[in-house]
Amino acid sequence: MAIASINDYRPLAKKRLPKFAFDYLDGGAGTEIGVSRNEQAFEDLMLMPRMLVNVENRDLSTTLFGKKWAMPFATAPIGLGNLMWPRAEETIAKACVEAGIPYTISTPACTSLETIKQIAPNNAWFQLYVGRAEEMVADLVTRAETAGYDTLLVTVDVPIPPRRQRDIRNNFGMPFRWSPGVVWELMKHPLWSIQTLRVGVPRFANMERYSKNTGFMPVARYMSSQVTGRFDWNELKKLRDRWKGKILPKGLLSVEDCVKAKEIGCDGVVVSNHGGRQLGALPPSIDVIGDIRKAVGPEYPLILDSGIRSGEHIVKALASGADFCLIGRAMMYSVAALGLKGPKFTLDMLNTELHQCMGQIGYTDIASLKKAAPIIRKK
């Protein structure tokens, strides 16, 4: 059967991946209500069309931080991306270059930030986790600077490790634990297992040098020991003053926090609840972006993340106050489902969906869509 939407990938991804890997990708915190609420919040919005507009020529490009991007979204940072398919991260980065959009490499990625910068010299952003070890954070920032990154997303919504029940049940916590169940899953998914073993078990390419012991498990243990509740506004301000490029906290949801980020000199904010992976009780980003936009003014860059599964969702995000979006699972389901063909397929599909949605509601460019904000909230 042909794939007609991002949602069609999910069952295929479930079939292809070992259970622990699929659950790591698909799952959320607690009861996972936050994940479904994120998706539902987009469906609860409607778009008011304006008819009899000539929409023959449409332009999806938009400018963010002085650069023109072909479409108004980037890929979100994903830790352990190569667990979905070997070389997934490199392949997504290449597809983003071809599509003319940014690719964000995560701190706990399997590909080094230096390698990604070579693959995507003008398209790569770096996501930083501020861990307990100050020297590691300082070194990661220096490495990002040396490699030539100009945009840093600092994830601020992981002060405490989340409770993801599927990961706990699967023993896929940090540290990762091998168990008979894990081995059984590998045997049930020989294609994934053979491909993965051929390339080598996924490694934490950015972080392993900071751990005394190498190998997947010791580094995973090291990483979990790095989650710290000490990162605060003072620390973010210090980072702001030290980083010469653009800096955006990722994971703010309240009006007060976004206003504060603007006041301390951050170049924008990623409004996000981490895809419902940190705490199910957090509000969907799409529900809070309108009030944030009113408070920070029309010019301040806001990137919306969490729950996007289609081009229509991106249009709704822009019409609600966002300038740009991030897609997380939407891209990763495709890699899990289709392997290395997935990224291009997804970016083409989102491009088509964006064109169709914009044309249907009578808009030919992103700026006029944002200005008109033709959004209706279901009562």
Ligand SMILES: Cc1cc2nc3c(=O)[nH]c(=O)nc-3n(C[C@H](O)[C@H](O)[C@H](O)COP(=O)(O)O)c2cc1C
């Ligand atoms: C498997 C997986 C791994 C993730 N790893 C990271 C990470 O390393 N750093 C980070 O800031 N966010 C991480 N996130 C969150 C994403 O960047 C993004 O906020 C989230 O996926 C958005 O929600 P969506 O999946 O509904 O699009 C991860 C998300 C997933 C699904």
